[in-house]
Amino acid sequence: MNSEEIFALTENFIAPTYKRFPVAFSRGAGVKLWDAEGNEYLDCLAGIAVCNLGHCHPRVSAAIAAQASQLMHVSNLYHIEFQARLAKILCELSFADKVFFCNSGAEANEAAIKLARRYGHEVLGEGAKRIITMHRSFHGRTMATITATGQKKVQTGYQPLLEGFDYVPFNDIEAVAAAITEKTCAVLVEPVQGEGGVILPAVDYLNRLRGLCDERKILLILDEVQTGVGRTGTFFAHQHSAIVPDIMTAAKALGNGFPIGAMLASDRVMHYFGPGSHGSTFGGNPLASAAALATLETLRDEKIVDRVIQTGTFLKVGLERLKQQFPEIIGDIRGLGLMFGIDLKDVPVAEVVGACLERRLLVGSAGDNTLRFTPPLIIDKSEIETMLQILTEVLKDVKSGQP
Ligand SMILES: *Cc1c(COP(=O)(O)O)cnc(C)c1O
Numbered sequence: 216m217n218s219e220e221i222f223a224l225t226e227n228f229i230a231p232t233y234k235r236f237p238v239a240f241s242r243g244a245g246v247k248l249w250d251a252e253g254n255e256y257l258d259c260l261a262g263i264a265v266c267n268l269g270h271c272h273p274r275v276s277a278a279i280a281a282q283a284s285q286l287m288h289v290s291n292l293y294h295i296e297f298q299a300r301l302a303k304i305l306c307e308l309s310f311a312d313k314v315f316f317c318n319s320g321a322e323a324n325e326a327a328i329k330l331a332r333r334y335g336h337e338v339l340g341e342g343a344k345r346i347i348t349m350h351r352s353f354h355g356r357t358m359a360t361i362t363a364t365g366q367k368k369v370q371t372g373y374q375p376l377l378e379g380f381d382y383v384p385f386n387d388i389e390a391v392a393a394a395i396t397e398k399t400c401a402v403l404v405e406p407v408q409g410e411g412g413v414i415l416p417a418v419d420y421l422n423r424l425r426g427l428c429d430e431r432k433i434l435l436i437l438d439e440v441q442t443g444v445g446r447t448g449t450f451f452a453h454q455h456s457a458i459v460p461d462i463m464t465a466a467k468a469l470g471n472g473f474p475i476g477a478m479l480a481s482d483r484v485m486h487y488f489g490p491g492s493h494g495s496t497f498g499g500n501p502l503a504s505a506a507a508l509a510t511l512e513t514l515r516d517e518k519i520v521d522r523v524i525q526t527g528t529f530l531k532v533g534l535e536r537l538k539q540q541f542p543e544i545i546g547d548i549r550g551l552g553l554m555f556g557i558d559l560k561d562v563p564v565a566e567v568v569g570a571c572l573e574r575r576l577l578v579g580s581a582g583d584n585t586l587r588f589t590p591p592l593i594i595d596k597s598e599i600e601t602m603l604q605i606l607t608e609v610l611k612d613v614k615s616g617q618p
């Protein structure tokens with residue numbers, strides 16, 4: 216099918232929940248994508264922080280192909296070798312003792328919310344079910360996770376929302392302290408806010424949150440759905456600090472594009488999820504687990520995460536140079552590892568994203584008016600230079616009023 220035919224088919228048969236750019240990709244390799252006509256694109260979004268090893272990493276593709284003809288699915292009523300091996304490596308890479316598998320970030324957060332409520336119920340007392348979340352957070356699109364999300368735009372039209380969430384500004388430790396009551400069981404926070412606009416935690420914020428949760432005997436839940444799996448230069452973003460959470464969620468890059476989510480916890484907490492307390496038909500099935508295991512083993516064996524900081528610094532220097540060149544367009548630049556946001560002044564981010572796409576560069580948007588970069592972690596310096604070159608041309612056009 217050619218692109219025009221694909222667009223028409225989408226228009227006719229796909230629910231209009233996304234405003235799609237006029238492009239349909241048919242092939243990917245590393246940092247490159249090709250559309251139906253064979254045009255080549257440079258992907259600096261990676262499916263929004265999903266394809267951290269790049270598109271169709273041979274090791275992941277081979278693991279999926281092998282498992283697809285060996286055994287795709289059995290129920291969680293039975294033991295699944297790759298699921299158990301995947302859980303073991305996730306525990307080795309994190310604070311966790313046990314893992315629950317599901318299929319997406321929202322589902323992982325659902326599991327975390329359920330576990331925290333269960334813990335509150337069993338440990339803190341009947342009514343201790345409330346969870347504190349942050350303004351501008353993003354936790355998913357299910358009913359519980361849009362309620363947890365501190366952004367009106369994802370909640371509009373879906374009331375009544377779930378009971379039991381309280382919202383405070385991100386990076387405001389006093390506000391959290393003031394919001395905790397005897398009804399609170401947990402605080403849920405992204406270590407770096409992604410969809411909110413790539414907002415970094417203040418120095419010591421996570422440490423102080425951990426201290427506060429310990430003092431008030433409530434759980435700290437970290438949503439590492441976007442920041443996890445090497446994105447920020449440590450395997451999980453909170454590992455830049457000295458703290459560990461009680462519960463953590465991961466998804467996006469976990470299967471390098473194969474859908475899988477995970478909710479990780481210490482034994483002390485996971486212990487409250489007994490047989491029958493939660494479940495998932497597909498969660499951690501043989502195919503998904505084989506994909507994720509190959510992803511994690513590749514990241515670990517090839518020491519991919521070790522070079523994220525260096526590549527990220529190179530990108531940051533380039534972006535700062537761009538800011539000097541276009542001070543009237545570029546505002547604040549924020550980032551950690553290979554997760555970057557650039558605030559745009561006056562010019563709408565959608566216009567810049569569209570102009571980049573016309574020049575065959577994929578970037579994203581976040582927050583109110585922030586350009587977002589989450590390239591594959593395997594991106595090299597020459598590819599970053601190409602990206603900066605294209606961005607320079609786009610900003611020149613924007614400046615002269617002809618994007
Ligand atoms: C993307 C995202 C989610 C939702 O993940 P889905 O797989 O789309 O359900 C949750 N939390 C954060 C921080 C995310 O970035």
